[in-house]
Amino acid sequence: xxxxxxxxxxxxxxxxxxxxxxxxxxxxxxxxxxxxxxxxxxxxxxxxxxxxxxxxxxxxxxxxxxxxxxxxxxxxxxxxxxxxxxxxxxxxxxxxxxxxxxxxxxxxxxxxxxx
Amino acid sequence: xxxxxxxxxxxxxxxxxxxxxxxxxxxxxxxxxxxxxxxxxxxxxxxxxxxxxxxxxxxxxxxxxxxxxxxxxxxxxxxxxxxxxxxxxxxxxxxxxxxxxxxxxxxxxxxxxx
Numbered sequence: 001x002x003x004x005x006x007x008x009x010x011x012x013x014x015x016x017x018x019x020x021x022x023x024x025x026x027x028x029x030x031x032x033x034x035x036x037x038x039x040x041x042x043x044x045x046x047x048x049x050x051x052x053x054x055x056x057x058x059x060x061x062x063x064x065x066x067x068x069x070x071x072x073x074x075x076x077x078x079x080x081x082x083x084x085x086x087x088x089x090x091x092x093x094x095x096x097x098x099x100x101x102x103x104x105x106x107x108x109x110x111x112x113x114x115x
Numbered sequence: 116x117x118x119x120x121x122x123x124x125x126x127x128x129x130x131x132x133x134x135x136x137x138x139x140x141x142x143x144x145x146x147x148x149x150x151x152x153x154x155x156x157x158x159x160x161x162x163x164x165x166x167x168x169x170x171x172x173x174x175x176x177x178x179x180x181x182x183x184x185x186x187x188x189x190x191x192x193x194x195x196x197x198x199x200x201x202x203x204x205x206x207x208x209x210x211x212x213x214x215x216x217x218x219x220x221x222x223x224x225x226x227x228x229x
């Protein structure tokens with residue numbers, strides 16, 4: 001496991017469909033963070049998870065968005081009934097416990113396009 | 116409320132000269148600051164960081180300066196190279212037991228001309 005793996009790299013969904021974005025953290029990393037980058041904007045925090053726990057979801061829209069990080073398997077960011085405004089690049093990052101020396105390791109992102 | 120701001124959306128510099136990227140923050144609780152570099156279609160990659168107890172950190176061609184009283188930090192790249200052309204994000208965090216969420220600035224696109 002060379003790094004944080006996100007898939008798919010590109011996802012196209014029609015309005016009203018569901019989008020599921022997956023993130024496998026680096027080996028040994030127990031913290032997962034999801035960020036969203038809207039066109040021409042910076043990265044916005046969405047949610048912070050540890051295994052089987054949501055620690056902070058203060059950046060998540062109240063409706064249609066959910067995230068999980070199960071005991072086994074990748075973290076999933078789920079967007080129900082997508083709208084055009086959900087089109088963005090979604091980045092996942094992971095970190096070891098209480099790491100702050102060099103921040104996170106980011107994945108390459110999933111670019112969601114809603115048509 | 117944007118707690119971390121990068122007021123210059125873009126910067127153009129000649130190869131070999133110094134690049135200076137600026138970042139301002141408003142939250143006095145931030146105690147750790149980082150710079151990330153991002154190429155198109157890739158995730159951000161960590162570049163350099165600085166703790167609030169320091170005012171300077173240097174790593175090769177990259178130096179980060181922190182002015183706590185002004186709530187300002189800057190990234191200096193010298194000499195600049197064409198491969199440095201990318202978007203640079205400033206980020207800040209509050210170290211606590213629950214984790215280290217990063218608050219990002221809007222980014223500055225650096226273009227280094229050969």
